[in-house]
Amino acid sequence: MHLTHELELFPGYKVTQMLFKEVKNAAELRQCAVEGKINGALINPTMLVNPFQVLVAANKAVNSQNNGKMKTRSLYSEIIFNLSPTNNISEAFKRFGCSDGDDSVLVVLIHNEDESQLLADLTARVSGRQVPVEEVSSLTDHAKVKKLYKVTQEEEKSGTLLDAVVCRMAAKDVM
Amino acid sequence: MAKEKSMAAIPEFLSKAELLKQGAEARVYRARFLGRPTIVKERFRKQYRHPLLDEKLTHRRTVQEVRSVLRCRRAGISVPVVYFVDYTSHSIFLEEIVGSSTVRDHIASSPPSARCEGLEPLAERVGQVLARMHDEDVIHGDLTTSNMLLRCGPEDGVSELFLIDFGLSYISALPEDKGVDLYVLEKAFLSTHPHTEALFQRLLKSYAAASKKSSAVIKKLEEVRLRGRKRSMVG
Numbered sequence: 001m002h003l004t005h006e007l008e009l010f011p012g013y014k015v016t017q018m019l020f021k022e023v024k025n026a027a028e029l030r031q032c033a034v035e036g037k038i039n040g041a042l043i044n045p046t047m048l049v050n051p052f053q054v055l056v057a058a059n060k061a062v063n064s065q066n067n068g069k070m071k072t073r074s075l076y077s078e079i080i081f082n083l084s085p086t087n088n089i090s091e092a093f094k095r096f097g098c099s100d101g102d103d104s105v106l107v108v109l110i111h112n113e114d115e116s117q118l119l120a121d122l123t124a125r126v127s128g129r130q131v132p133v134e135e136v137s138s139l140t141d142h143a144k145v146k147k148l149y150k151v152t153q154e155e156e157k158s159g160t161l162l163d164a165v166v167c168r169m170a171a172k173d174v175m
Numbered sequence: 176m177a178k179e180k181s182m183a184a185i186p187e188f189l190s191k192a193e194l195l196k197q198g199a200e201a202r203v204y205r206a207r208f209l210g211r212p213t214i215v216k217e218r219f220r221k222q223y224r225h226p227l228l229d230e231k232l233t234h235r236r237t238v239q240e241v242r243s244v245l246r247c248r249r250a251g252i253s254v255p256v257v258y259f260v261d262y263t264s265h266s267i268f269l270e271e272i273v274g275s276s277t278v279r280d281h282i283a284s285s286p287p288s289a290r291c292e293g294l295e296p297l298a299e300r301v302g303q304v305l306a307r308m309h310d311e312d313v314i315h316g317d318l319t320t321s322n323m324l325l326r327c328g329p330e331d332g333v334s335e336l337f338l339i340d341f342g343l344s345y346i347s348a349l350p351e352d353k354g355v356d357l358y359v360l361e362k363a364f365l366s367t368h369p370h371t372e373a374l375f376q377r378l379l380k381s382y383a384a385a386s387k388k389s390s391a392v393i394k395k396l397e398e399v400r401l402r403g404r405k406r407s408m409v410g
Contacts, residue, residue, distance in 0.1 A: 005209065005210060007209075008188060008206070008207060008208055008209070009184050009185060009188050009208075010184055052209065052210075052211075055209045055210075056209065056258060056259065059209060059259060060259060063184070063259075063261060066184060067263050152249050152250075152251070153251075154249070154250055154251025155248060155249055155250075155251055157251055158248075158251045158252070158253050159248065159253070159256070163248070163256045163270075164248070166256055166257075166258060167244070167245055167248055167256050167257050168245070170241070170257040170258055170259050170260055170268075171241045171242070171244075171245045171257055171260070173260070173262070174238045174241055174242055174260075175242065175245060
């Protein structure tokens with residue numbers, strides 16, 4: 001169901017993603033996140049193409065934290081910021097963070113021990129149905145993603161949407 | 176985690192990765208990153224340079240490389256996907272194009288007798304891709320047949336042509352720079368693959384047909400051939 005990946009660059013840092021559909025309490029979750037009560041990033045899955053995209057953002061966030069060069073105030077807000085193709089932090093939150101009316105949410109956790117307790121705690125907070133993370137591609141709003149990341153027609157012909165998105169996320173600091 | 180230990184995350188990771196090659200500029204490794212086969216290009220410190228200059232130069236080259244790759248990608252040119260860039264260690268993590276071989280090996284392995292005819296379609300494609308790249312004002316800077324990869328497509332499918340190693344690349348609209356880019360390829364091509372003049376001519380023809388700004392570029396190429404590059408004939 002959930003997907004856990006240990007970052008190769010930062011052994012001991014595990015990134016777990018959980019996807020929920022039919023979420024009824026998005027507003028409450030968002031409030032908890034803002035108050036720092038949830039130890040995770042709440043992402044709007046319609047802006048995601050693939051779980052790999054989240055891994056790229058998480059890896060970059062951990063690296064920035066490691067170098068003392070985060071642009072936002074916490075590791076979790078940094079993940080959300082990294083997903084965005086622009087450097088505007090509030091815009092990143094608006095577009096990629098979960099909003100009050102959302103009916104699906106992808107939760108990202110970064111942890112280093114056995115996660116079963118953490119996952120159970122989080123699952124309990126979400127009033128929704130947990131589904132395999134791979135299903136996130138069925139939730140993707142392709143048109144919105146293409147528009148936001150400014151994916152060109154030629155690009156779509158020669159590569160996948162995921163390629164285009166990941167490249168922009170990686171090159172954001174210098175474009 | 177102690178600060179010193181965590182600061183060395185990437186060097187630590189690379190020390191366990193497979194070193195593919197070491198050039199004057201950078202070391203290239205192969206590793207698994209975020210679950211995918213990845214190539215890591217690390218521009219290491221040059222002790223012989225003044226540290227401040229070294230930092231600026233290395234940073235600039237890293238940035239140029241990333242920008243060029245993204246620019247090519249936006250134009251629909253097949254280039255590896257950039258997964259992650261770390262500006263502290265000047266490392267670029269890119270997609271490894273698995274199941275590919277260099278155009279160099281491809282040409283070298285084809286029988287000399289049939290060489291020119293069989294490889295014509297390839298030469299045409301290379302010309303087209305380079306035209307596309309130059310029309311985007313991307314100068315590769317190190318065009319050789321070793322920096323072009325062919326990945327076999329499905330059974331009867333067409334293979335995909337990739338450009339790699341944008342380490343010396345930059346953005347320029349000048350026909351002179353594009354002409355020199357082609358000149359570098361011509362020299363490399365003809366010296367690596369003897370008796371392929373006709374093939375290279377095919378490539379140039381294809382380039383000229385595909386590029387909107389080709390006539391000025393070809394003209395410059397001819398000029399550079401006569402005088403050699405980096406000779407401003409002044410003085």
